[in-house]
Amino acid sequence: DSGVTQTPKHLITATGQRVTLRCSPRSGDLSVYWYQQSLDQGLQFLIQYYNGEERAKGNILERFSAQQFPDLHSELNLSSLELGDSALYFCASSDATDGRSSYNEQFFGPGTRLTVL
């Protein structure tokens, strides 16, 4: 158990819908990362938050957005869903001191399996 929790574990929805994925980082971790794992794109970085602020952005679609709340949990919002958005979405957390220029191990949650029908 990494200490990172993600809910829900599975999500099945239809095209055009909107969903919210939730992540609770390890106690004390200020950085949260979101990754998408799909068959055609592999594992790719979406976005990082550090202590409530966006720190880095990867290949995240405009239909996707994220935020980190004062209690440090994070949510990834996916809207206007398409079949190609079906994937495993991982959240990871670390205790990076500034979220930018230091290495700290990232601990991954169990993932949320999203299926778009």
Added chain:
Amino acid sequence: AQTVTQSQPEMSVQEAETVTLSCTYDTSENNYYLFWYKQPPSRQMILVIRQEAYKQQNATENRFSVNFQKAAKSFSLKISDSQLGDTAMYFCAFMNPHTSGSRLTFGEGTQLTVNP
């Protein structure tokens, strides 16, 4: 942009034998970190081993060791005394906190099967 390439989509090994998984990467930076992650059928991502680019000594964690060739931009993982529980997808990953934040860039993965 950094890229990570794993040229072996699948590999298999007999229990107790040794297997080496390959990884190459492309970067113009000098200081960075490299990782091997394991993803068993449970889909959980588990850190196996990491290597700091400024360290010449190859990292070792019990049965897992790496062969880090900085000039060749190669980072292979050797698993000794393979066990059935080593069956998993293995991902090589790159991080340069100084230029691209703490994001991990992953390779395509190698599916390793350990046969009894």
